[in-house]
Amino acid sequence: MRFYEYESKALFRRHGMPLGEGQVVNSSAEARAAAEAIGGPIVIKSQVLSGGRMKAGAVQFADTPDEAAAKYDFVLPIEVGGETARSVLIEAKSPVAHEYFVSVTWDGRRKLPVLLFSDMGGIDIEEVAETHPEHLSRTHFSTILPLSERIAKEAISSVGVSGGDLNRLVPIVYKLMQVFLQYDLTLAEINPVAKLEDGSFIVLDGHVDMEAEARGDHKKLLAELGIGDDETRLARPPTEFELEGARLNAVDHRGVAGNVVEFDGNLGLIIGAGGGSLTLFDAVRKHGGKPANYCEIGGNPSVGKACNLTKLILGKPGVEKIAVMMNVVSNTRVDIVARGVIKGCLEAGKDPSEVITIFRIPGAWEDEGFKILEKYGVEYCDRSVSMYEAAGRAVAKL
Amino acid sequence: MSIFITKDTTFIIQGITGREAVNLTRENLDYGAKIIGGVTPGRRGRDVYGVPVYDSVKQIAEAHGTPDGSIVSVPPRFTRDAVFEALENGIKLIVIVTENIPRGQVAQMVELANLRGARIIGPNCLGIISPDEAKMGGMGGPAANTRQAYTKGPIGVMSRSGGMTTEIASTLTAAGLGQSTCVSIGGDAIVGTTYAELMPYFEADSETQAIAIYSEPGGRMEAELAEWVKTNNSRLPIVAFMAGRFMDEMQGMRFGHAGTIVEGKEDTTSEKIERMEAAGISVAERIEEIPDLLRKRMAEAS
Numbered sequence: 107m108r109f110y111e112y113e114s115k116a117l118f119r120r121h122g123m124p125l126g127e128g129q130v131v132n133s134s135a136e137a138r139a140a141a142e143a144i145g146g147p148i149v150i151k152s153q154v155l156s157g158g159r160m161k162a163g164a165v166q167f168a169d170t171p172d173e174a175a176a177k178y179d180f181v182l183p184i185e186v187g188g189e190t191a192r193s194v195l196i197e198a199k200s201p202v203a204h205e206y207f208v209s210v211t212w213d214g215r216r217k218l219p220v221l222l223f224s225d226m227g228g229i230d231i232e233e234v235a236e237t238h239p240e241h242l243s244r245t246h247f248s249t250i251l252p253l254s255e256r257i258a259k260e261a262i263s264s265v266g267v268s269g270g271d272l273n274r275l276v277p278i279v280y281k282l283m284q285v286f287l288q289y290d291l292t293l294a295e296i297n298p299v300a301k302l303e304d305g306s307f308i309v310l311d312g313h314v315d316m317e318a319e320a321r322g323d324h325k326k327l328l329a330e331l332g333i334g335d336d337e338t339r340l341a342r343p344p345t346e347f348e349l350e351g352a353r354l355n356a357v358d359h360r361g362v363a364g365n366v367v368e369f370d371g372n373l374g375l376i377i378g379a380g381g382g383s384l385t386l387f388d389a390v391r392k393h394g395g396k397p398a399n400y401c402e403i404g405g406n407p408s409v410g411k412a413c414n415l416t417k418l419i420l421g422k423p424g425v426e427k428i429a430v431m432m433n434v435v436s437n438t439r440v441d442i443v444a445r446g447v448i449k450g451c452l453e454a455g456k457d458p459s460e461v462i463t464i465f466r467i468p469g470a471w472e473d474e475g476f477k478i479l480e481k482y483g484v485e486y487c488d489r490s491v492s493m494y495e496a497a498g499r500a501v502a503k504l
Numbered sequence: 505m506s507i508f509i510t511k512d513t514t515f516i517i518q519g520i521t522g523r524e525a526v527n528l529t530r531e532n533l534d535y536g537a538k539i540i541g542g543v544t545p546g547r548r549g550r551d552v553y554g555v556p557v558y559d560s561v562k563q564i565a566e567a568h569g570t571p572d573g574s575i576v577s578v579p580p581r582f583t584r585d586a587v588f589e590a591l592e593n594g595i596k597l598i599v600i601v602t603e604n605i606p607r608g609q610v611a612q613m614v615e616l617a618n619l620r621g622a623r624i625i626g627p628n629c630l631g632i633i634s635p636d637e638a639k640m641g642g643m644g645g646p647a648a649n650t651r652q653a654y655t656k657g658p659i660g661v662m663s664r665s666g667g668m669t670t671e672i673a674s675t676l677t678a679a680g681l682g683q684s685t686c687v688s689i690g691g692d693a694i695v696g697t698t699y700a701e702l703m704p705y706f707e708a709d710s711e712t713q714a715i716a717i718y719s720e721p722g723g724r725m726e727a728e729l730a731e732w733v734k735t736n737n738s739r740l741p742i743v744a745f746m747a748g749r750f751m752d753e754m755q756g757m758r759f760g761h762a763g764t765i766v767e768g769k770e771d772t773t774s775e776k777i778e779r780m781e782a783a784g785i786s787v788a789e790r791i792e793e794i795p796d797l798l799r800k801r802m803a804e805a806s
Contacts, residue, residue: 212607214723214763217614217694249611290606292693319580319762320606341756367759380691380760381665384720384748385791387759391750392789400759404667405524433671434653436630436645437527469670470645489674494790 107316107339110153112195113331114312117289118296121281124308128197134175140196141174147199150177155339156187164191167199188342200308205298206267207231207242208279210286218246221283223261227298241265253287255280274307275299289327290320347422351401354414361407361438363415363446371396373463373504374419374428376412376447378403382433382493389497390429395504398425406438412446413453420454420461427463429500434489435469443467444475448482459483463503466496506634507660507685507705507712508597508623513638514571515597516564517542518586519578520552524601527642528577529553534647535639540568543586561593573597573640575631580604583627587613591620599641600626600696603762607694614696624696628761630666630688635673643688644670657682658713659798660706660740662699664691664725664761665747668718671791672745676716679795684712691761698725700732706740714798714805715742719776721751722764726776730783741801742785743794749773 109117112130119125129140130153141148152164159165164184166177174196182191205227213220224242226234235242245261247253258279262272278299286294293315300310318338321328336352338344344352345368355364362378373395377386383402390397399419403412419428430447432438444465451458465479468489479486487496519525520542529552533539541564542557550557558564564571574590576583576598583602590598591613598617605627617624625632631641635654643666644650653674659681663669666688673683687702689695699717706712719726726744733742751759752772758765766772777787786797 212611212694214694214725215698215728217611219608219611248615249608250615287608290608292607317606317608318758319604320608323606338758340758341754365759367757379665379667381663381668381718381720381747382671384751384760384764385668385671385745388747388749389790402760433665433667434674436642436649436667436670437524468674470649489671490678492675492790492792493671494792 107318107321108155109314109316109331109333110155110192111151111312112153112193113333114314115309116331117285117314117327118309118312121285123278123281124306126198126200126308128195130193131178131196132193134178137178137194137196138171138175141168141171144196144198148174149197149199150174150181151195151197152181152184152186152191153193153195154186154189154191156189159186162186200300200310201303202300203303204301206275206301207234207297208282208299209293209295209297210283210291211293213246216246219249219286221245221247221257221261221279223265223279225265225267231297247283249287253283258283270305271301278307278309289324290317291315292317347399347418350418351415354418355411357414358408358411361403361405361411363403363407363411365402366418367400369397369399370424371398372424372426373500374398374422374425375401376403376416376419376428376430377401378432378438379435380404385433385493386431386497389494390501392494393498393501395497395501398422403432403438403443406442407446409442409446409449412443413450416447416450417454420450420456426504427461429463429497430465430467431493431496431500432467433493435467438467438469440467440469440472440475441478442471444478448478448484463500464496466491466493506637507709508632509573509634509638509640511536511637512538513573513640514538514540515573515575515640516540516561516571517555518561518574518576518590520544520555520557521547521550522577525577526552528575528601529555531642531646531650532639535650537638537640540564540571561589561595565593570594573599575599575601575641577601584609584613587624588616591616591622596622598622598624598696599629599631600624600690601629601631601641603628603692605692607692610692610694614694617696625687626690626696628692629690629695630669632685632687634685635683641688642666643686653677654686655682657684658711659683660709660712660715661686661717662702662715663688663718664720664763665718668747672716672718672794675791676795681795681798684709691763693723693763699729700725703729703732703736703738707738712740714802715740716794716798717742717744719744719746720748720760720764721766721773722771724770727770727779730779730785733783733785739805741798741805743788743797743801744780744785745788745791745794746773746777
């Protein structure tokens with residue numbers, strides 16, 4: 107879950123990291139006022155989650171308040187990765203002498219956090235890694251030993267930074283490591299942290315990602331930063347359909363019948379579980395089918411949940427029929443899903459035998475499930491029909 | 505032979521009185537597991553299907569000796585402490601069923617396990633099964649369903665999806681290929697044991713003749729496996745199934761398991777397929793192709 111730059115900086119500021127003067131604005135009048143308050147050259151930065159702002163022209167500079175207001179209007183409509191500005195950040199433009207890069211992330215192979223540091227900041231770090239590997243250090247650190255400044259010192263000094271610069275950088279990098287662990291971040295990055303002409307250091311741009319699983323542990327911080335529970339902060343904002351799916355899934359705690367993602371096809375999918383859904387979605391597309399949605403059934407959802415999910419998908423504009431498919435299930439009861447899906451069809455005023463193209467959920471309680479399906483004339487199959495084949499049968503009915 | 509567990513493996517269930525854990529207890533006992541105790545604080549003296557419940561792992565160890573393993577099935581907030589408790593009481597094999605644990609906590613558990621010479625499977629997994637020997641976890645569900653899907657034989661299975669482990673085993677069984685041991689390694693970004701870390705165990709197991717894996721987008725685990733295979737000159741042919749190919753077009757979106765989010769080019773399925781194929785791993789387009797590919801690769805190997 108990605109933070110906007112102004113949110114990342116708000117988090118850094120709380121932890122005493124050095125930041126320049128700045129203000130989030132939402133109109134050209136506010137931009138002018140902010141520039142007046144700062145006095146002197148300023149930077150106007152579009153607040154988007156996507157990278158590539160500078161290239162897209164969504165970062166501009168101004169010398170006067172009038173120019174700042176004009177640049178606000180200029181930056182606001184610019185699309186960066188298909189996204190326009192949520193708001194605009196106005197900051198004092200600092201006289202930079204040198205730029206550094208620092209980032210903390212997880213290394214899934216070593217299963218440890220890794221601190222990346224470079225004295226070639228401000229540019230694409232992948233490029234530095236390729237062309238100047240000696241200017242990029244990677245330092246893994248423990249999650250069970252007390253965090254210490256030693257790690258920061260090692261990371262910074264191993265690219266050759268010494269003297270007063272080293273000693274001024276260590277606390278900034280150390281604080282970034284603390285923030286990373288304390289808030290369950292998956293990425294905490296400053297690019298660049300700048301040495302100014304007067305010898306002081308400030309954070310010029312920051313980027314923070316929080317692990318979605320940890321949101322519940324950091325409610326207070328998220329509320330204070332103004333990040334709402336309905337903000338998924340994925341590559342695109344959630345649709346109404348997806349928000350409704352999440353709401354229906356939260357109605358009771360039994361199992362999962364949700365994780366709905368909207369697509370624009372005509373075949374509604376009621377599929378599961380985690381890996382099975384990925385497999386089935388691929389299979390439907392391979393057969394030339396057009397999914398109306400992605401979703402996941404997992405654990406042991408109640409009849410009500412399966413019913414609500416079915417109604418939601420059947421009610422989506424453009425959906426002609428649905429397919430109900432899972433891998434061989436271990437702990438999901440086939441009969442409960444069957445009952446829920448049929449109830450959903452009936453409540454939506456549809457004939458289950460018409461609207462369900464195929465029901466392929468083999469596993470525990472399948473005989474009981476198949477009995478119900480037979481009663482309503484729904485086509486079903488057991489594990490002798492592969493997931494791929496079942497998807498093909500579904501697509502063929504459209 | 506099998507890896508990790510046999511008929512004689514003893515284990516406990518932490519969080520045994522929880523709804524899912526009660527089912528697990530039943531299913532594992534029915535499959536022949538030696539469950540010597542369970543833990544739920546404050547419930548000492550009760551039993552779950554005849555398995556005595558204690559307040560702590562220490563009490564079980566004192567009463568019955570240190571078990572070989574533990575299944576941890578407690579809510580996410582309590583998982584780290586439960587795993588630490590198991591590790592500090594000398595348990596060497598831990599299956600974490602719980603999902604939605606932030607990876608910082610998983611990293612802590614793994615770090616302590618490494619210090620204690622213990623192995624963690626999961627989190628967010630269904631555990632381990634060695635057909636006809638034992639199972640430790642939720643793989644296959646009720647014992648009767650488990651026996652239907654899983655049969656004994658030469659194929660080792662490793663999977664980032666619990667459900668797809670059973671789908672693959674069931675497909676192998678239908679094609680007359682049994683399994684030596686199947687490991688559901690978990691769907692999170694950081695897991696206790698990766699494909700590459702399982703390989704030396706399968707390599708050393710005389711029963712295992714080939715490997716089938718279920719793979720998906722996200723993370724560097726497939727790249728790690730490809731490297732392992734190349735540098736260790738593995739005797740075992742590997743066939744991989746890659747799900748979630750549609751996600752390549754949708755970077756930054758989240759589908760399936762927590763670990764699937766594509767954060768960079770290396771995380772995409774096309775990149776993974778390329779790396780695996782370059783290392784001599786066959787990649788199947790469909791699950792039903794796996795048995796024939798395995799047979800072909802085993803024939804070539806012998």
